[in-house]
Amino acid sequence: MQELTTRDVKIQDSFWSPRLAVNAQKAIFHQWEQLEASHCIDNFRIAAGEQESFRQGFFFADSDAYKWLDAASRIYMLNPEPALASLMDSFIILLERAQMDDGYLFTFNQLHFPGQHWVNLQIEHELYCHGHLIEAGVSHYQATGRRDLLDICIKAADLLVRDFLNASNDKTCGHEEIEIAMIRLYRVTGKENYLELACRFVERRGRIPFFALHILGQLRSYRKREEYVAGLRRNYLEEHPEHASFRLPVDNFAKKPKFSRARWNLNMLRGFYHQQHAPIHRQTAPVGHSVRFGYLETAIAMLLRARPDKRLLVTLEKAWERMVTRRMYVTGGVGAAPEIEGFGGDYDLDPELAYAETCAAISSLLWSWEMTLVTKKAEYGDLFEWQLYNATNVGMGQNGDTYLYNNPLVVHQGVIRQGWYSCPCCPSNLSRTFADLGKYIYSFERDHLWVHQYIGSETAVDLGTLVKVKIESGLPWNGRIRIHLQPEGTRKFAIHLRKPSSEAFTQYEEPTASGYDPRQAEYDVIEKTWDPEGETLVINYDMPIRLRRAHSKVKGHAGKVALTRGPLVYCLESVDNPEVDIFTAQLDTSSVHDELVPDLLGGIVVLHGETTNGKPMKFIPYFLWGNRGESQMTAWVNSA
Numbered sequence: 001m002q003e004l005t006t007r008d009v010k011i012q013d014s015f016w017s018p019r020l021a022v023n024a025q026k027a028i029f030h031q032w033e034q035l036e037a038s039h040c041i042d043n044f045r046i047a048a049g050e051q052e053s054f055r056q057g058f059f060f061a062d063s064d065a066y067k068w069l070d071a072a073s074r075i076y077m078l079n080p081e082p083a084l085a086s087l088m089d090s091f092i093i094l095l096e097r098a099q100m101d102d103g104y105l106f107t108f109n110q111l112h113f114p115g116q117h118w119v120n121l122q123i124e125h126e127l128y129c130h131g132h133l134i135e136a137g138v139s140h141y142q143a144t145g146r147r148d149l150l151d152i153c154i155k156a157a158d159l160l161v162r163d164f165l166n167a168s169n170d171k172t173c174g175h176e177e178i179e180i181a182m183i184r185l186y187r188v189t190g191k192e193n194y195l196e197l198a199c200r201f202v203e204r205r206g207r208i209p210f211f212a213l214h215i216l217g218q219l220r221s222y223r224k225r226e227e228y229v230a231g232l233r234r235n236y237l238e239e240h241p242e243h244a245s246f247r248l249p250v251d252n253f254a255k256k257p258k259f260s261r262a263r264w265n266l267n268m269l270r271g272f273y274h275q276q277h278a279p280i281h282r283q284t285a286p287v288g289h290s291v292r293f294g295y296l297e298t299a300i301a302m303l304l305r306a307r308p309d310k311r312l313l314v315t316l317e318k319a320w321e322r323m324v325t326r327r328m329y330v331t332g333g334v335g336a337a338p339e340i341e342g343f344g345g346d347y348d349l350d351p352e353l354a355y356a357e358t359c360a361a362i363s364s365l366l367w368s369w370e371m372t373l374v375t376k377k378a379e380y381g382d383l384f385e386w387q388l389y390n391a392t393n394v395g396m397g398q399n400g401d402t403y404l405y406n407n408p409l410v411v412h413q414g415v416i417r418q419g420w421y422s423c424p425c426c427p428s429n430l431s432r433t434f435a436d437l438g439k440y441i442y443s444f445e446r447d448h449l450w451v452h453q454y455i456g457s458e459t460a461v462d463l464g465t466l467v468k469v470k471i472e473s474g475l476p477w478n479g480r481i482r483i484h485l486q487p488e489g490t491r492k493f494a495i496h497l498r499k500p501s502s503e504a505f506t507q508y509e510e511p512t513a514s515g516y517d518p519r520q521a522e523y524d525v526i527e528k529t530w531d532p533e534g535e536t537l538v539i540n541y542d543m544p545i546r547l548r549r550a551h552s553k554v555k556g557h558a559g560k561v562a563l564t565r566g567p568l569v570y571c572l573e574s575v576d577n578p579e580v581d582i583f584t585a586q587l588d589t590s591s592v593h594d595e596l597v598p599d600l601l602g603g604i605v606v607l608h609g610e611t612t613n614g615k616p617m618k619f620i621p622y623f624l625w626g627n628r629g630e631s632q633m634t635a636w637v638n639s640a
């Protein structure tokens with residue numbers, strides 16, 4: 001199966017076009033302002049010798065600037081705004097000056113430990129940062145055709161090849177990402193060494209002897225280094241007290257269970273946290289930090305396209321199935337354990353403790369897309385849609401300048417959209433994902449065309465003859481879809497239309513933990529000879545309101561339902577429900593009906609219901625909660 005590029009697909013969609021406009025016109029500029037305000041960009045100015053100051057932010061802060069550049073490049077591909085070009089250009093020049101002669105670029109070491117490279121690979125994200133730099137370079141090259149940033153990245157990548165291609169098994173990064181980056185760089189340069197390095201990083205995983213001792217050593221070294229940096233900071237502030245008042249933005253609020261620290265320690269020592277517990281062909285369950293896990297799986301699936309390996313594919317399929325059936329929330333959110341920002345055990349899905357980081361949903365989107373291309377199965381596109389509309393989309397506020405980091409399904413207090421975070425990994429990740437949306441709608445192979453997502457758009461695909469395709473879609477509010485196909489010449493080909501799992505709803509023998517089951521999706525195939533005059537396929541999905549029930553093994557969910565309609569999960573937000581306590585109210589399930597409300601939150605379909613004692617209940621799409629100030633929310637409701 002072949003993919004299209006973002007440039008090949010023009011999105012015109014009543015739901016997504018305004019969202020993408022907010023992303024391109026507001027979010028990306030807001031993010032740059034925040035990177036400046038939090039001194040993230042200044043770190044590069046100091047490294048380039050253009051500014052005298054003290055480095056700010058976490059050791060991995062460079063990655064947030066690179067991810068912004070990646071997002072800006074992807075946005076620029078379809079929205080070539082001079083203001084964005086000028087920000088990118090000045091930052092690229094700065095990167096060129098900050099980069100060391102050997103290609104190394106990691107301000108934490110450059111400023112605090114000059115001359116030191118690759119000291120603490122499991123903890124300090126050096127390769128992760130280089131990975132996001134390289135991804136930005138590839139995206140910028142694809143968007144502009146220019147080589148300036150790409151050349152910076154090639155210089156860095158060549159250093160990595162020199163230092164890591166023939167290295168020992170402990171030479172892997174604790175936060176996967178470099179693997180995806182090297183594969184993308186290989187795809188634009190054709191240099192086999194880059195692909196080979198990605199392959200070796202993946203194969204080395206889980207093969208560090210006595211990992212617990214290894215990670216203890218790294219933790220000890222990291223703490224010493226942290227203390228050393230704190231000392232440098234104290235000395236600096238003594239000489240420059242005017243900088244003492246600077247504070248990073250707030251941390252994200254996550255409610256943590258008992259024994260969090262002990263669980264983190266155990267997860268770390270056993271290698272789960274870093275996916276270092278077993279060689280990858282034995283990693284059949286999602287474990288550890290969920291963003292890292294998603295990036296690892298994405299990289300493996302990308303590698304399978306270049307180097308097919310049946311055994312590894314089976315491993316990925318098992319891990320994916322384990323995730324969707326036992327370790328995923330009904331919103332598509334993954335990562336139940338806030339202390340590790342990652343996966344808990346099977347059916348361990350407390351809705352209030354849910355971490356479900358926005359980036360974790362994004363990493364899962366990337367993985368599902370690669371699985372679609374490798375397997376041609378509809379279930380991956382189904383999960384993509386579900387996680388896109390719910391677990392991902394919730395991460396950015398309606399105006400593009402507020403964000404959620406973790407995404408619980410029940411909020412009593414504390415979780416509020418913020419303009420920025422001390423660890424701002426999610427905003428630019430959202431922006432680069434939205435910017436790329438067009439490329440996930442279609443794919444093709446010889447005389448087959450697939451439609452994975454029903455997003456209003458136009459493209460042209462070569463199926464032996466050039467075929468123009470246009471989708472008009474009422475999603476997510478109604479299921480009326482029209483697909484216009486017009487080949488240049490008479491041609492026989494097949495179109496595969498993903499029938500969403502929400503339209504099937506046949507229960508598997510073993511229901512999923514969440515009540516949502518992407519495995520029910522399938523392709524409807526129409527194979528025939530198509531006429532150059534063109535033809536319009538009309539699809540009408542019913543989109544009934546579904547009452548999802550969690551698996552009986554998920555604690556605390558007995559008697560509760562989650563309401564979904566089409567691809568959307570709904571929730572109760574306190575601001576809409578002044579007459580009831582949203583956490584204790586009993587929904588009369590026979591009372592539920594929908595209504596299009598044009599003047600609420602930009603125009604949405606609301607679900608109405610009544611409590612068993614006749615009080616009104618109003619549900620809004622989960623992705624829109626938290627846009628009207630601080631409030632309480634629940635996606636699970638008691639049902640009579």
Ligand SMILES: [Zn+2]
Binds near residue numbers: 425
């Ligand atoms: Zn994040």
